[in-house]
Amino acid sequence: xxxxxxxxxxxxxxxxxxxxxxxxxxxxxxxxxxxxxxxxxxxxxxxxxxxxxxxxxxxxxxxxxxxxxxxxxxxxxxxxxxxxxxxxxxxxxxxxxxxxxxxxxxxxxxxxxxxxxxxxxxxxxxxxxxxxxxxxxxxxxxxxxxxxxxxxxxxxxxxxxxxxxxxxxxxxxxxxxxxxxxxxxxxxxxxxxxxxxxxxxxxxxxxxxxxxxxxxxxxxxxxxxxxxxxxxxxxxxxxxxxxxxxxxxxxxxxxxxxxxxxxxxxxxxxxxxxxxxxxxxxxxxxxxxxxxxxxxxxxxxxxxxxxxxxxxxxxxxxxxxxxxxxxxxxxxxxxxxxxxxxxxxxxxxxxxxxxxxxxxxxxxxxxxxxxxxxxxxxxxxxxxxxxxxxxxxxxxxxxxxxxxxxxxxxxxxxxxxxxxxxxxxxxxxxxxxxxxxxx
Ligand SMILES: Cc1ncc(COP(=O)(O)O)c(C=O)c1O
Numbered sequence: 001x002x003x004x005x006x007x008x009x010x011x012x013x014x015x016x017x018x019x020x021x022x023x024x025x026x027x028x029x030x031x032x033x034x035x036x037x038x039x040x041x042x043x044x045x046x047x048x049x050x051x052x053x054x055x056x057x058x059x060x061x062x063x064x065x066x067x068x069x070x071x072x073x074x075x076x077x078x079x080x081x082x083x084x085x086x087x088x089x090x091x092x093x094x095x096x097x098x099x100x101x102x103x104x105x106x107x108x109x110x111x112x113x114x115x116x117x118x119x120x121x122x123x124x125x126x127x128x129x130x131x132x133x134x135x136x137x138x139x140x141x142x143x144x145x146x147x148x149x150x151x152x153x154x155x156x157x158x159x160x161x162x163x164x165x166x167x168x169x170x171x172x173x174x175x176x177x178x179x180x181x182x183x184x185x186x187x188x189x190x191x192x193x194x195x196x197x198x199x200x201x202x203x204x205x206x207x208x209x210x211x212x213x214x215x216x217x218x219x220x221x222x223x224x225x226x227x228x229x230x231x232x233x234x235x236x237x238x239x240x241x242x243x244x245x246x247x248x249x250x251x252x253x254x255x256x257x258x259x260x261x262x263x264x265x266x267x268x269x270x271x272x273x274x275x276x277x278x279x280x281x282x283x284x285x286x287x288x289x290x291x292x293x294x295x296x297x298x299x300x301x302x303x304x305x306x307x308x309x310x311x312x313x314x315x316x317x318x319x320x321x322x323x324x325x326x327x328x329x330x331x332x333x334x335x336x337x338x339x340x341x342x343x344x345x346x347x348x349x350x351x352x353x354x355x356x357x358x359x360x361x362x363x364x365x366x367x368x369x370x371x372x373x374x375x376x377x378x379x380x381x382x383x384x385x386x387x388x389x390x391x392x393x394x395x396x397x398x399x400x401x402x403x404x405x406x407x408x409x410x411x412x413x414x415x416x417x418x419x420x421x422x423x424x425x426x427x428x429x430x431x432x433x434x435x436x437x438x439x
Pocket of ligand 1: 074076118217219220221251252253289291
């Protein structure tokens with residue numbers, strides 16, 4: 001996407017970083033899908049994840065439009081029963097990597113036949129449930145898992161669809177913690193050692209394992225289309241040998257977090273991949289399982305400024321959340337824009353560091369941001385593009401209850417996940433004198 005050189009970091013927040021149905025009215029009030037964000041903050045409290053429901057719906061619709069039936073949403077990016085229900089009505093399948101993600105989708109009414117089971121160490125009970133209930137397919141990661149699956153399917157006398165996860169072994173330009181298609185990755189069968197071929201043969205020989213195709217996922221927050229196409233080219237010899245019915249290219253597309261970021265759009269990415277498949281392997285179905293690129297832009301996080309303190313040249317703005325609702329800056333040094341939702345049209349001239357409330361110096365949400373000079377205690381401070389890997393990676397560090405989620409649609413905000421309470425924090429404690437503790 002071309003950047004507008006006339007937009008500076010001091011200008012009011014660029015609305016293209018906000019959910020698709022964000023608007024600022026003539027009085028300078030910011031709304032998401034017709035919901036006034038200051039009213040939402042007052043009603044549900046802060047920190048608050050506020051999602052644009054129509055933004056989510058259009059992202060899921062676009063994925064189905066480009067890839068067709070079977071395209072899966074990677075639930076690790078953001079998952080609640082409300083989200084699963086919404087994505088299912090738009091025709092998505094779901095990539096789940098744990099019993100918890102699986103259960104969440106099933107509780108939302110998603111049939112097992114639309115679940116794709118992932119993971120580098122799937123537990124026996126997770127594999128058993130997937131086989132019993134008949135998932136879309138299991139993406140097999142290693143030889144131990146093949147042994148386990150052979151035992152389970154023979155015992156249950158039940159077949160299951162299999163994709164083999166291959167690692168193309170290419171250089172992936174992203175943070176090393178989220179690169180998975182390089183040679184040091186723990187995931188998948190190396191394409192360059194013969195292991196991938198061996199795994200495919202093993203699965204093909206086993207009567208209860210139905211080999212459907214290949215899978216790869218090169219990493220997350222990848223901004224270059226070329227890297228995806230290089231990975232596909234690296235996998236081409238295996239595809240020529242085994243002629244899979246299905247090829248899943250994983251997820252991993254990044255998106256703009258900062259004004260200065262450049263990234264292909266979801267449609268550009270999807271259509272380039274589908275075109276590669278049609279050209280090189282016209283008999284295979286090309287599918288994907290994106291997460292971040294579908295949901296990140298759909299949400300903003302609202303905080304309340306509790307401290308505005310100048311220290312030398314820098315003003316620290318401390319908000320009522322932090323690393324517990326958004327660990328990405330701390331984990332990956334990820335950058336975010338920040339703006340004052342109480343003054344969305346004001347120029348952002350004040351250099352600030354937006355920090356959280358946790359007992360950790362690394363608890364910084366925005367290291368080098370700008371806010372309007374008039375920013376004061378009590379203002380609603382907003383970080384956009386927080387719809388992915390925020391809520392799903394949230395923690396209770398410092399025993400802070402986790403933030404709620406509201407979905408905005410047609411001028412109404414509905415709470416889909418309430419704020420955690422202090423009672424929730426202690427709901428798992430076992431009284432040493434009770435019967436339960438002796439079990
Ligand atoms: C196997 C697999 N598929 C898909 C994804 C989704 O990636 P992203 O959210 O970057 O699109 C991930 C994330 O790490 C993954 O591990």
